[in-house]
Amino acid sequence: MDTGESGRRLIDGRFELVAPLGSGGMGTVWRARDIALHREVALKEVRPPDPATAAAQPGLTDQLRERAVREARALARLAHPHVVTIHHIVEPAEGADGHPWIVMELVRGGSLHDRLASGPLPLAEVLRLGLDLLSALRAAHAEGILHRDVKPANVLLRPDGSAVLTDFGIAALHGSTGLTATGVLIGSPEYIAPERVRGEEGLAASDLWSLGMLLYVAAEGVHPLRRATSLATVVAVLDDPIPVPVRSGPLGSVLERLLVRDPAARPDGARLERLLRDASTALGAGPGAGSGAAPVAGPAVPAPYGQYGPPTLPAPPPFGPGPSPYAVTTAPLPLAPAPRRRPALIGAALAAVLAAGAVGLVQWLPDGTAGSRDDAKGGSITGPTATATATATATATATATATATTVAAAPSTGPKPNTPKAGAARGSLLTPENIRIALEAFKQQTGTTTFVDLKVYDGYVLASIPTGPGAETVDAWQYRDGAAKRTGPDGTVKDGEPLIDMAAVDWDALPGLLEQSKKDLGVPNPTSRYVIVEPWMMDQVPCMRPYLSDEYGRGGYVLAGIDGKVKKVVPS
Structure with missing residues (x-):
């Protein structure tokens, strides 16, 4: 092993490893010193998996190597101020053992994931963040690159507050060979677009959905679709209404237009930029400009070791897994059944959900408990959580009332x-x-x-x-x-999708179906329940699907005919 004058390990005879910044399923990220140019850099070491994992997944080692090289090449094509810069790639010699190293700029700031641990951002910062990341995505899309994993852990913040998009490790390059197995979900469940869950790829609009969800979390401080398990979250991405933003000000209408299940109905990159700039203008012109979110308890201090976070990692907050881009990987998930479109405009219908669900949203915060699906849970809550709950409920009720008034007054x-x-x-x-x-x-x-x-x-x-x-x-x-x-x-x-006469559904069978679902799913006391009637994706036959879950995240759904007879039980 080569070593430098300081006795530290040398990579490619040039990059001196100083200290690890974090690690995950694809290896370790190091702070390093480029002894040729006398500057600090970040080195991503793409280690092969452990022997047991490699044996269980033949070809995984080669796949990880190819993915690392592909990430480096994708990033190197994007000379953009809001995309992390790739300086160099060290590849093992042909036929030799070893693994690649990616040499990239060391961004001297924390990740957005770490920053959001302190609470939501002021609205002016959220809008700046959105414009920064949108410009990065538009540059990537212009080069035929889809990111496919836009989330807070993959966004770095420079000391001046500007955002940098990183970790294109699962990016899709136009014309490249896919590196993922058929039938698995690639991306983080909380931020993946619904059409990607359904297997539709190659859409720039999917990255924009992920950006919209990231901005929702940054402004609101909670993730509207995160559930107790990854599978439940995927089901929510496909099925559940998105609560109307209550603290997003002029950004709220942009989010409602962006977070629609039909990708063709979303604004494209150019239109989205105009909407974000209009929202920024409206925010600056309104009372209390720049204070669209409540103050947080002290800003996060940029990490002295760069963007990847310390090796000892805190528990994930409610807006997504992993405190750094490379600390946690997302396990592949089986594809969930695909529902049809959901309403493009949420409107005043969710006023009750916002008010009643405020307790559940607060309980998603990192206090050691799991949150419920949609409904507030009973019981006694005291201390800071009770105060936050009361505040959230009051805010949600007031905003929902204003929304309902606006809708009623509109022509x-x-x-x-x-x-x-x-x-x-x-x-x-x-x-x-x-x-x-x-x-x-x-x-x-x-x-x-x-x-x-x-x-x-x-x-x-x-x-x-x-x-x-x-x-x-x-x-x-x-x-x-x-x-x-x-x-x-x-x-x-x-x-090819049939319409359904809802009057012909055997609704008298529903009470028995709900009781049977509780037994089949092992959820005797559900805290959330709802029923979908639509054509089943596999055979286009009309069906009823009761969804149940309890406060521990247990549950799932039951597939039944419109006669109420159970065909399949799908626990989460």
Whole structure:
């Protein structure tokens, strides 16, 4: 082994290893000194896996080597101020043992993941962050490179606050051979775009979804779709409504336009840049400019060892796994079933979810407990958590009320919403009687009970309904508090997918199906439950899928026909 004058290990006769910065499944990142140019750099050592792992996955060692080289080449093509700079790559000789080393700039600041451990960012910083990262992604996309893993741990912050995108290790290069096995999920579950879960690749819009989710977390301080397990999170990415942002100010409308399940409906890079700049202008013109988020308890101090964090790592906060780009890897996950589109505009329908779910959101914070799915949990909460919960609930309620007022005041060319009637649904909507009341309310407004899909929660119902007989376009509707209301466009009807007459579903079988689901999934006391009715992705046959989970993250879903007969049980 070569050593320098200081006795430290030398790589390629030039790079003197000083200290490890962090490690993970793809190796170790070192702080090093380039003795030729007298500067500090970061070296990524791509170690082969341990013998047991290598034996269990033949070819993994070669795959990791090729991935490392591909990352270096991808990054080297991007001479951009918001993309980490690659200086050099050290490859082992042909046929020789060893592994590659990637030599890159040492960014003297912490990761965004570390920074968010102190709380959400001020809104002005979030908007600057969004513009920095968007410019990096647009440069990458122009070179035919998709990042596929945009998340806080892969964003470094320079001392001046500017952002640097790194870790293109699973980036997709146009025309390159894929390095991942068919049928596995690549990327972090919290930030992966829903179409990627469904197996659709090659879309720049997917990176923009991930960016939108990152900005949501940075502004709101919580991840809207993170659940207790990775599989539950993937299901949420596909299925669950995204709560309306409550502290994002003018960024909120941008997030609502960006975080839609249909990638074709998202703004492209150029349009998104204009929206972010307009939001920045609006923030600067409004009262309290630049203070879109509450102050945090002391800013994070940039790490003296660079971007990768210390070898001893804290527990992951609620916005995603891993405190540094290379400290934690994401295990491949099986693909989850693909639901149809979800409403593009959330609207006032989630006011109850924001208010009632504030306790659950606060309990996702790193206090040693797991959070629930959508509903607030009972029990006694005292101290700082109780204060935070009360504040979050008040904020959510006030914002949701303002949102509902805005929606009600806005002019509409569509049908007028119902007003609550004496016969409106009362209590949980997950009963045959109340579901039929909701369907009748939808029918009064649209003239039909034949929908693309239907989602029934305890507190509200969401439906995707064609805009007319034989129409290809679809609107999103909600039923809440006895009223049916259109909330916005919801894409188009996909070829080959049948519409479902929701009145023909055997709703009388639902109570028994829910009880059977509790037994089959081992969840006697679910804290979250909802039912989806839509064509099953594998055979396009209409189905009912109850989803249940408890406060420990146990649960899953049951696949049943619209007659209520169970076909398959899928625990998480």
